[in-house]
Amino acid sequence: MRIVYMGTPDFAVPTLQALLDSSHEVVGVFSQPDRPKGRGYKLVPPPVKELALAHGIPVYQPVKMRDGTALAALEQLKPDVIVVAAYGRILPKEILELPAYGCVNVHASLLPRYRGAGPVQWSVINGEEATGVTTMFMGEGLDTGDILEQAQTPIGPEETAGELMDRLAAIGAQLLLHTLTLLESGKAVRTKQDESLATYAPMLQKSDGALDFSRPAQKLYDQIRGVSPWPSAYAYLDGKRLKVHKAALLPDQTGEPGEIRDGKRLIVGCGEGSLELLEVQPEGGKRMRGEDFLRGRRPGVEKKFTSCPSE
Template identity: 45%
Template sequence: MDNLRIVFMGTPDFSVPSLKMLHAVGYHVVGVYTQPDKQRGRGKKVSASPVKELAERLEIPVYQPQTFRDPAAVAELRALKPDVIIVIAYGKILPQEVLDIPAYGCLNVHGSLLPKYRGAAPIQFAIKDGVPVSGVTIMLLDAGMDTGKMLKKTEVVLDAKETTGSLFDKLSVIGAETLIPVLNDLETYEANAEAQNEAEATYTEKITKEMTEIDVKQDAVVIERLIRTLDPQPGAFVMHDGKRLKIWSADVVSGTDAAPGTIIAVTKKTFTVQTGKDALCIREVQPESRKRMATAQFLQGCHMTPGDSL
């Protein structure tokens, strides 16, 4: 169905590969919706979203309404006469009035194998829970939170050291590769859409500051997954000498009978801290107000000895 009139809605980097692929294969994207420009980074400079930057390079009209509760915004969208709306991490809940506009509905590229991991942080919670397989689901949006019928799934096996950042990158590309076949035969996919099993559904909450402090009383395997969950941001930390020390990379190793938080070994390249079960060999850190660095570099300027505590 290469004659479809498509409206694309997305904001972050995760959305970019799909828009890029739609354009590359020749689909007619009549408009791109993205969040309004906002202040980003330490300098608080006002900048456009990654999706807006790509759309402007591709010379696709860009729309940035504050809300779809504004009748003028809905009328503007309706005037584009979309056959289908594709929504990928747009950042706004679409009212039923918008969902009803396109003849083929609104498709969503979701970063999990639904119905598991609905909600705000499906990629992060796949890492946090240590699942062996994740993936993407192409689904039809309805009024619920990720509750619509499913059209197609693609699985990916997670690496042993998978981070939110690495899985984010993988799923953004897999999402684009999964979306195109659905659009090519949209009527068939929609005719065979599969309802989600509500009994298997789980919801993920937003990552909060409270989740970022490491509890050394937890098992090492749980802490190591949390470290990878919060990479590349906001990072997991412990307190050391009254300051935050972010931990970016660690290996689960055998521990001792020392109290959780005790440094049980120090080498030129690493230090090892006892946890509630087993221990963590720390390989990459970030001292407060400094950049990420190998533990070997950190230890050159920080004296640690076995028996010290975090």
């Protein structure tokens, strides 16, 4: 089939690579515009764009999808199907109706649960034991279209959102190829989503990383995993932000919420149980082991974490 692919971040790269390695013909790739990054604000191309250019595939980066330029380009490309994975744009009706086989989305959750831009992160934050990938026909709503196929996978007890994202990207790539085979052969089955089971997973904000040690240790442990690698979990000590990159759950150890226990390990009391902060990063500093951070602190300084600098 002639395929136009729409995707932007690292998650979308394995699916594009799988299509390039298949018998299908990728005739064009749509990706979001290059973004300025780093101290020099140098424009950096999205990962999907880089892969497409490396294979000589034409790349389109429209700023708007509703001004007619995207539609005109697609009419020239004449795709049989449009495949979308984490593109980050809403497609208007005239684009959704253009390809003969429709627009197929690769979504990193078991729909109708976790619709939206942050399904992987919120599934980890919420302590889910399993998740998966859904291929679906796209409609005008947010992840509301008919389901084509789903693949489920367990979430490891120590797995971060970043690690899970990489696994789901690989699973989604293979699921998409199988879905296209079913579509092309006329064997695809559409299943409407049960709206009563729908939940939403909004894009993460920096504030979603704030740790409140009055909450149970298990909840904080899941939060730390779910906001890794971005925006990272954090709390305040001595009025300064300390990022928490990795922690260990100590459910049977108790302590005053937010208080550092005496000892050589960076163990902090929670509303229920405790956490050992294994890897932390001081404000303006480098990542380090929790015990090294503790060792470098002066005797008699503040020993209680807060969720904001003024507490």
